[in-house]
Amino acid sequence: MRTDALLSQYGYCTRREAALWLKAGRITRADGTPIRRPAEHVQPEETLVDGKPVEFPRGLYIALHKPVGYTCSHREEGPLVYDLLPPRWLRRSKGINTVGRLDKETSGLLLITDDGQFLHALTAPGKKVDKTYHFTTAAPIPADAPQIFAAGGLMLNGEDTPCLPARLEAESACAGRITLHEGRYHQVRRMLAAVGAPVLTLHRLSVGPLCLDALQLAPGEWAPIDPALFA
Numbered sequence: 409m410r411t412d413a414l415l416s417q418y419g420y421c422t423r424r425e426a427a428l429w430l431k432a433g434r435i436t437r438a439d440g441t442p443i444r445r446p447a448e449h450v451q452p453e454e455t456l457v458d459g460k461p462v463e464f465p466r467g468l469y470i471a472l473h474k475p476v477g478y479t480c481s482h483r484e485e486g487p488l489v490y491d492l493l494p495p496r497w498l499r500r501s502k503g504i505n506t507v508g509r510l511d512k513e514t515s516g517l518l519l520i521t522d523d524g525q526f527l528h529a530l531t532a533p534g535k536k537v538d539k540t541y542h543f544t545t546a547a548p549i550p551a552d553a554p555q556i557f558a559a560g561g562l563m564l565n566g567e568d569t570p571c572l573p574a575r576l577e578a579e580s581a582c583a584g585r586i587t588l589h590e591g592r593y594h595q596v597r598r599m600l601a602a603v604g605a606p607v608l609t610l611h612r613l614s615v616g617p618l619c620l621d622a623l624q625l626a627p628g629e630w631a632p633i634d635p636a637l638f639a
């Protein structure tokens with residue numbers, strides 16, 4: 409692709425600004441040879457910008473430790489999860505999105521990508537990627553809640569199909585873990601409310617094989633991930 413197209417597609421600068429970046433010698437081939445002309449053809453994997461490889465040349469895949477108080481949206485008011493990422497990523501021509509959503513008041517593992525197929529593969533109905541959450545509740549978890557959830561069949565208000573079986577493990581009277589194989593709107597909060605144990609705090613521990621603990625990210629931090637983990 410043309411060098412000016414590369415710089416704008418990967419969010420570095422506009423095509424107009426590219427001419428200045430090239431003139432200043434900021435763009436080089438892997439061997440250090442400067443690229444000078446906007447129309448010169450380059451491969452993203454073999455190009456350096458300010459001495460660093462082009463970021464995510466084959467697609468952006470990251471894990472974010474979402475803090476409480478951030479919204480998974482491009483449009484809403486207030487702190488957005490995208491505010492936690494380098495602004496350059498938001499200028500990539502493909503656009504980045506969260507893989508599913510976490511509520512504003514939920515923390516934990518959130519995947520973000522610019523790969524529409526990857527996003528679809530993880531979120532389309534019928535694609536059953538396990539998601540595990542830690543929760544605390546404002547009332548004791550009823551003794552029969554694990555059986556009710558495991559049986560499937562729990563009907564939530566406003567839904568026309570019952571929830572799939574889910575695994576609930578109580579850790580104490582008002583805390584535990586729940587694993588879902590689907591993703592409905594506010595699902596954990598609604599399921600626990602339906603058995604009389606409204607959620608106080610909710611934190612996503614894992615998505616499929618990926619565990620937040622293993623990534624060692626503080627709230628607000630992110631790390632690249634290998635999409636092949638989910639293949």
Ligand code: URA
Nearest residue numbers: 510511594595596597
């Ligand atoms: N279930 C919820 O209730 N909220 C989330 O953010 C995720 C799952």
